[in-house]
Amino acid sequence: MTKQDEQLLMQQLSDPSKQRKAFEQVVREYGEQLYWQIRRLVLIHEDADDVLQNVFIKAWSHLDDFHQESRLSTWLYRIAVNESLDFLRKQKNSSMIHTDDVESGVANMLVADNYFDGDETDALLQEAISQLPEVQRTVFTLRYYDEMKYSEMSQILKTSEGSLKASYHIAVKKISDFFKHRD
Amino acid sequence: MNYEEKEMQERFGKVNSFRVPEGYFDQLTERVMAQLPEREQQAEKISLSDRRPKSRLATLRPWLYAAACTVAVVVMGLTFHSHDAAEEQPLASTSITNTESQYIDDAADYAMLDNAEIYACLVEN
Numbered sequence: 001m002t003k004q005d006e007q008l009l010m011q012q013l014s015d016p017s018k019q020r021k022a023f024e025q026v027v028r029e030y031g032e033q034l035y036w037q038i039r040r041l042v043l044i045h046e047d048a049d050d051v052l053q054n055v056f057i058k059a060w061s062h063l064d065d066f067h068q069e070s071r072l073s074t075w076l077y078r079i080a081v082n083e084s085l086d087f088l089r090k091q092k093n094s095s096m097i098h099t100d101d102v103e104s105g106v107a108n109m110l111v112a113d114n115y116f117d118g119d120e121t122d123a124l125l126q127e128a129i130s131q132l133p134e135v136q137r138t139v140f141t142l143r144y145y146d147e148m149k150y151s152e153m154s155q156i157l158k159t160s161e162g163s164l165k166a167s168y169h170i171a172v173k174k175i176s177d178f179f180k181h182r183d
Numbered sequence: 184m185n186y187e188e189k190e191m192q193e194r195f196g197k198v199n200s201f202r203v204p205e206g207y208f209d210q211l212t213e214r215v216m217a218q219l220p221e222r223e224q225q226a227e228k229i230s231l232s233d234r235r236p237k238s239r240l241a242t243l244r245p246w247l248y249a250a251a252c253t254v255a256v257v258v259m260g261l262t263f264h265s266h267d268a269a270e271e272q273p274l275a276s277t278s279i280t281n282t283e284s285q286y287i288d289d290a291a292d293y294a295m296l297d298n299a300e301i302y303a304c305l306v307e308n
Contacts, residue, residue, distance in 0.1 A: 016222070035208075043201075053215060
């Protein structure tokens with residue numbers, strides 16, 4: 001979406017008579033990108049779908065709070081990251097996944113998942129990522145899979161670029177160590 | 184890119200191993216839009232236009248409150264007044280007595296009569 005298209009869309013979003021139609025365009029434009037970002041954090045399709053629905057409901061409810069000081073995509077990504085991390089915290093609190101138990105951990109769960117067709121190594125990579133602290137985990141997925149620039153990431157996560165680079169390198173080191181211990 | 188990052192990319196690549204149900208993204212927009220609530224502004228609009236006429240009791244309610252307050256003030260006023268009047272009764276009679284004797288004294292002074300002349304007058308009558 002060009003900057004002009006986005007500006008037009010944002011004008012329509014601020015017009016009560018046009019905002020529902022404009023929001024439909026937002027969902028069509030950003031739905032898939034946001035889904036993949038969420039899915040890489042929460043891993044399971046059904047969870048990603050629930051989180052994505054919440055992201056759009058939240059964005060719709062707080063449309064008046066979006067003052068256009070950042071790009072629409074940045075604002076949506078920020079909501080998506082926050083909602084995903086909230087979901088993971090709640091999941092951790094309810095002890096649905098014991099990430100410290102390798103035998104019954106994330107890798108096994110993914111291998112058994114119909115919507116995951118990677119091999120065991122891919123599943124183990126996801127397990128290694130899932131064991132990272134939440135900021136490192138988010139930074140790693142945004143950088144490694146989406147190849148997002150640190151400047152954009154800095155706006156989404158409201159953290160300095162230097163700090164994000166450090167988080168990414170620590171994350172890479174930890175994942176590398178994870179496999180060294182297993183090999 | 185440092186050595187570890189390079190090694191990771193060679194070993195895992197960046198292939199997306201996650202899948203979604205068939206047609207998921209085709210139906211996504213429709214599903215999301217169906218779940219969106221009405222915006223608050225619209226909800227307010229509806230509630231204003233659909234506002235029902237007030238019931239008779241609701242219309243009279245301020246007047247009922249005012250009447251109840253007036254009755255309460257009158258009852259309290261009467262209660263205090265009757266209580267004060269009962270206590271002030273002896274004082275009132277004393278005051279009348281004092282007023283009467285003051286009147287006789289004033290009349291005597293005006294007629295320039297002393298007590299002896301008054302007694303003489305009374306004996307003669």
